Amino acid sequence: MTTQVQSQSAYDVIVVGSGAGAMAAAVVAADQGLSVLIVEKSDKYGGTSAISGGGIWIPNNHYFAEKGGNDSFDKAFTYLKASTEGKIDEERLRAYLEYAPRMIHYLETRSRVRYTVAEKYPDYYPHLPGSLPGGRTLDPELFDTSLLGDELNNLRKPSPSTLLMGRIAWTARHAHKAMAREFGWRLMILGLMARYKLDIKWRRKTKQDRRAALGSALIGSLRRSLMDRQVPLWLRTDFRELMIKDGRVAGIKVCRDGQMLTLEARRGVIFGSGGFEQNQALRDKYLPQPTRAGWSATPPANNTGAALEAGMAAGAATDLLDWAWWAPTIHVPGEEKPRGVFAERAFPGAIVVNGLGKRFVNEAAPYLEFGDAMYREHQKGGKAIPAWVIFDAHFRFHYAMGPLMPAQVMPDSRLRKEWLNSVYWKGDSLADLARQIGVDAGGLESTVKRVNEFARTGIDVDFGRGGNVFDRYYGDSNVKPNPCLAPLAKGPFYAMRLDAGDIGTKGGLLTNANAQVLHQSGEPIPGLYAIGNTSASVMGTSYPGAGGTLGPAMTFGYIAAQHIAANR
Known part of the structure; x- marks a missing residue:
């Protein structure tokens, strides 16, 4: 849409969103002598960051x-x-x-x-x-x-x-x-x-x-x-659309306190407002199935893809829309969002199985690859969404899993009663546990027997768990010969449901090395920048290291602010 700008307020730079990348961009822009405004949809600042x-x-x-x-x-x-x-x-x-x-x-x-x-x-x-x-x-x-x-x-x-x-x-x-x-x-x-x-x-x-x-x-x-730096940050300010004048992004329209406002951006608009993981319609359109906004570990009702859709309406190119920063999640009743399961999967004595009771991935793998494996297995008919993390009483006593603190600190008697059969399931035997969660009992018992042998030898023949320095980072350094492997032998046995969650979507507006949003023609859209999960990740479909989301968000925020200042 092309609209003549009639500004009610004007700034050199307007930043949409208040996560780490957005704030870093605003700090740098202000230091360059530019007037800056940050607008944030929520009543809290910080976003997923x-x-x-x-x-x-x-x-x-x-x-x-x-x-x-x-x-x-x-x-x-x-x-x-x-x-x-x-x-x-x-x-x-x-x-x-x-x-x-x-x-x-x-x-x-x-x-x-x-x-x-x-x-x-x-x-x-x-x-x-x-x-x-x-x-x-x-x-x-x-x-x-x-x-x-x-x-x-x-x-x-x-x-x-x-x-x-x-x-x-x-x-x-x-x-x-x-x-x-x-x-x-x-x-x-x-x-x-x-x-x-x-x-x-x-x-x-x-x-x-x-x-x-x-x-x-x-x-x-x-x-x-x-x-x-006295940079204003407006909360409860919902971005609605880009304002374009003479082929250049010249501002934005927002809704603040129930009133529509037109804000002029003399030098540029920086989108740093996250991805689209909380928009179920966009998830259904782009992400692999099944997919649920309720599985995401990001703040509900935020990150709905408004910036993505506005950029696309302005002719922007996109990439990686079928990818997210996958991470398995556990739903805890009463909490506003699920909890991501990151480190616990590497602890010795817990395994993850599909509906057939079979392992399908190295449990200690990076969470992006773990989530991708859930989808790949599910598409092959392995019933991996949801998947189930299984552990025994020894694990329960010594280690945490999701909201369950180690039993030596928080025994079952102190857990919330409503968590039983919703957050965790408990059985005197593997067969009993399998029956409760709808997993094939024979498959589960066979898998546990095989893993127990791996624990004895220290070598996971199937998936190589504990075989590299990353796996071992969160392993128990006191467990030998493999800090990521221990037998499941002591009842009662426990299960927790893992959903195919995420910590944000990976795809978005395609940008160049200056964080400028690219038109479908390949040329930059004048005045428009995108960083963080609003942009298609510079990491592609990979996740090279911890901080591979925030590092690029802050870096390209820095680059965008410098580029705007150099081209005023």
Whole structure:
């Protein structure tokens, strides 16, 4: 639609969305002397970024180099070309690898954002050339939320699963140490609990931890950085359509407080408002079946694809619309969204089976590949949607799974009664458990017998679980010979349903190396930029490492802001 712009308010740059990429773009644009407005549909800022792990995948970063790490542009480029299988424009790959280290150095030196390197967190595809066993993923430092003042009330709250005891902030490094049961993990947890308990002045105001971690830390630090720059962020402001004048995107229409407003963007509009995973109609149109918005681990009623549809209406090209950032999820009654199951699948003593009672994937595989395997198996008739994670009493005592904390901390008697036969199922025998969940009993018993032999030898002949550095990252370092394999032998036995969920869609508006949205003709649409999940991922159908979503979102936000400033 072409509409003459009659602005009620004007800015140099308007950013749609308030996730990490959007906020990073706004910070950089403001530093370039541009007037900036952020508009956010929800009554909370931070989007999916705020409930994420907050990690960013930044090859050749200065944090790793300062610790003596050995990385390079060429190594990372070799790895990205291999993981994206030549399907992504090399100019975009080069732009990402060139500007990602600059972006995080910029934010560290000029904003409140603080990271440190996760030296032990390996790339997701250790078998590919150019991969590293650690050093490319950066983990947010804890952030003091008292710096936000009243704006803390508008920050999207983290998922309970990302907090220690559902309340205490801890970094991904803390969580890994506890999950892998590394030396000193119990003392570390006691220290975190003591820090929280002794902050008496803060706890008189709220039970929420003063410190934020993971995605909350990232978003909190970015929001404080925007406050330092007096950049306005409008909540409850719903983007409706692009305004185009003389072939150039010149602004947007929004609905705010029930009133339609026309906002002029003199230099550019940056879409950073997420994907379309909460729009069931678009899921049905583009994603593999079956698909449900209710399986997604992202905030309900947000990420509905409005920016995608507006870009397409303006003639934009698209790519990867049939892909999402797959992640298996568990539904917990009473919670606003399902919980993603990320690390727990690698713990020894739990397996995942289809409706035939058979394994179909390496349980410790990256969550993108795990979700893709669910669809591939289901399409072959393997009844893998839903899939079922199965474990025994020994696993239940020692390890967490979804909302179930280890029984040594939270025995079955302390679990919510409504969770039985909805969140978890329990049987005295494998046959009894199989009957309850509708899985073939013979297939399940045969699978468990086979896996128990793998646990004895330490070699998963079928899927190679625990056979690489990524698998072992979340394994139990005390379990030998394979930290990801243990027998299922002690009743009662447990099952939990895994849905084919996601942490966002992967496809979107096609962009170039400057984050400019491309028309179907191949030329940039003047004045329009897209980053994060609104754009087709620079990672293609791959997920090269932890932070492979937020890293590109923030990097191309940085690039977009710089490009707008350089072409004013």
